[in-house]
Amino acid sequence: MTLKKRKRVVASFLSLIAAAAVLVGVTLVGNSYRFxxxxxxxxxxxxxxxxxxxxxxxxxxxxxxxxxxxxxxxxxxxxxxxxxxxxxxxxxxxxxxxxxxxxxxxxxxxxxxxxxxxxxxxxxxxxxxxxxxxxxxxxxxxxxxxxxxxxxxxxxxxxxxxxxxxxxxxxxxxWLDQGRFNLLAELDHDGADTQERQRAIAESDQTRTLLERGASYDEYLATSASADPMTEARWAFVQRNFGxxxxxxxxxxxxxxxxxxxxxxxxxxxxxxxxxxxxxxxxxxxxxxxxxxxxxxxxxxxxxxxxxxxxxxxxxxxxxxxxxxxxxxxxxxxxxxxxxxx
The missing domain is CATH 3.40.50.1820 (Alpha/Beta hydrolase fold, catalytic domain)
Structure with missing residues (x-):
C-alpha cells in the first residue's frame, strides 16, 4: 500500500470514529432527562x-x-x-x-x-x-x-x-365498536380491495358471534381463517372484556x-x-x-x-x-x- 493510499484509509477510519463519536454523543444527550x-x-x-x-x-x-x-x-x-x-x-x-x-x-x-x-x-x-x-x-x-x-x-x-x-x-x-373501526381503518390504510374487505369483515363478524355465545377456544380455532389467530389466553381475555x-x-x-x-x-x-x-x-x-x-x-x-x-x-x-x-x-x-x- 502506498503512503498516499494509507493516508486515505487512515483519514476514512478517523472520519468513521468521529461520526460514531457524534452519534454516541447525540444519543447520550437525547436520552438524558430531567427527572x-x-x-x-x-x-x-x-x-x-x-x-x-x-x-x-x-x-x-x-x-x-x-x-x-x-x-x-x-x-x-x-x-x-x-x-x-x-x-x-x-x-x-x-x-x-x-x-x-x-x-x-x-x-x-x-x-x-x-x-x-x-x-x-x-x-x-x-x-x-x-x-x-x-x-x-x-x-x-x-x-x-x-x-x-x-x-x-x-x-x-x-x-x-x-x-x-x-x-x-x-x-x-x-370495545366492539373500537375493534370494527380499527379493522376498517387498517383495510383503508392498506388499500385492500373489495374481496379482501369482505373476507376480513366476515371473519370479524364470525368472531363476534362466537364471543357473544361464549364459544370455546377450540371452536374459535377450528373456525378461524386468520393467519395469526389469538392464543387461548388472549381469547379468554377478550371473552372477559369484549362487552x-x-x-x-x-x-x-x-x-x-x-x-x-x-x-x-x-x-x-x-x-x-x-x-x-x-x-x-x-x-x-x-x-x-x-x-x-x-x-x-x-x-x-x-x-x-x-x-x-x-x-x-x-x-x-x-x-x-x-x-x-x-x-x-x-x-x-x-x-x-x-x-x-x-
Whole structure:
C-alpha cells in the first residue's frame, strides 16, 4: 500500500470514529432527562408489582401522576418510551408512578386474566400503596391513561374521591365498536380491495358471534381463517372484556367536577377519536379540555408507526422526537393548571 493510499484509509477510519463519536454523543444527550428515577415494589391485589417512581431532580414534588397502560404486556417504562412523559410531569412538579403489568418483568400475576374491573382495582390499590408511603406526594393525584385505559380510568374516578385530574390518550368508548373501526381503518390504510374487505369483515363478524355465545377456544380455532389467530389466553381475555363500554362509568365519574384532558391523534387508526370526543363532551361538559395533535394512536408522529426503521432509530437516538409536536408541552401545561384540593 502506498503512503498516499494509507493516508486515505487512515483519514476514512478517523472520519468513521468521529461520526460514531457524534452519534454516541447525540444519543447520550437525547436520552438524558430531567427527572430522577428509582425502582419500587407495589403490593398489588394479586401480588407484588415491579414499578418505577420518577421525581423532579430538584425540590419537592407537589403531586403524583399514576400511569394506567393500554393493551398488551407493558413494562413500567414502556421500554423507555415513557421518559418524555415522566420528564414533562417532573417539569410540572409531579412525581410519576408506573408499574409493569402482572406477569411482565418481575410483576406477579397475569394481565391476561384481568377484567377491566380488575385493572381498576389494581390502580386503586397502587394509589392506596402510594398514600401509605411517607415520601410520595399524594396531595394531588392525576390519572394518566392510554387506549384500553379508557375503560379503567372512569371506574377509578367513580369509586374514589381523591382523584384531582385525568389525562386520557386515545381512549375508546365501546370495545366492539373500537375493534370494527380499527379493522376498517387498517383495510383503508392498506388499500385492500373489495374481496379482501369482505373476507376480513366476515371473519370479524364470525368472531363476534362466537364471543357473544361464549364459544370455546377450540371452536374459535377450528373456525378461524386468520393467519395469526389469538392464543387461548388472549381469547379468554377478550371473552372477559369484549362487552366493555365506558359510557355509564364516564357518567358516574362526571358526578365529581374533576378536570379531564383528552388528547387524541388526528391519524389514529385504532380508535374512533371523533366518537370518543363527542361522548366525552356530552358527559363532562366544561370539565373537559381536548387537544388534537398531528399524531397516530400513541400520539407518535405517524411516520414513527408506519416506518419501523425510522421509529427504531428515533426511539434509540432521540426519543423525544417520537411524539407529535407540542404533545408533551400540552401535557405539562395541563398538569401545571390542575388545581390542588381545597
Amino acid at each position: 430522577d428515577q428509582r425502582d419500587v415494589t407495589i403490593t398489588g391485589p394479586d401480588g407484588a408489582l415491579e414499578a418505577v417512581l420518577t421525581v423532579p431532580p430538584q425540590g419537592a414534588a407537589r403531586g403524583l401522576v399514576v400511569m394506567v397502560h393500554g393493551d398488551g404486556p407493558v413494562e413500567a417504562t414502556q421500554d423507555g418510551l415513557y421518559s418524555p412523559w415522566f420528564e414533562a410531569a417532573a417539569d410540572a412538579g409531579y412525581a410519576t408512578l408506573s408499574w409493569s403489568k402482572p406477569g411482565v418483568e418481575g410483576s406477579e400475576g397475569d394481565w391476561l386474566t384481568q377484567s377491566m374491573d380488575d385493572r381498576a382495582r389494581e390502580v386503586s390499590t397502587a394509589i392506596d400503596w402510594a398514600q401509605a408511603q411517607g415520601d410520595i406526594p399524594t396531595g394531588t393525584i392525576v390519572l394518566w391513561g392510554a387506549s384500553q385505559a379508557g375503560w379503567v380510568l372512569p371506574k377509578v374516578v367513580r369509586d374514589r374521591e381523591d382523584i384531582d385530574g385525568v389525562v386520557a390518550l386515545g381512549t375508546a368508548i365501546n 366493555s363500554d365506558a359510557t355509564a362509568d364516564l357518567a358516574a365519574a362526571a358526578a365529581r367536577p374533576v378536570p379531564v384532558h383528552l388528547m387524541v391523534g388526528t391519524h389514529d387508526r385504532n380508535v374512533d377519536v371523533a366518537q370518543t370526543e363527542e361522548t366525552y363532551r356530552s358527559i363532562f361538559g366544561p370539565s373537559l379540555t381536548v387537544t388534537r395533535v398531528d399524531g397516530a394512536h400513541s400520539l407518535a408522529r405517524p411516520v414513527m408507526e408506519d416506518n419501523d426503521l425510522v421509529g427504531l432509530l428515533t426511539g434509540t437516538v432521540w426519543p423525544r422526537a417520537l411524539l407529535a409536536p407540542d404533545t408533551v408541552d400540552d401535557y405539562r401545561a395541563f398538569l401545571t393548571h390542575v388545581a390542588p384540593p381545597a
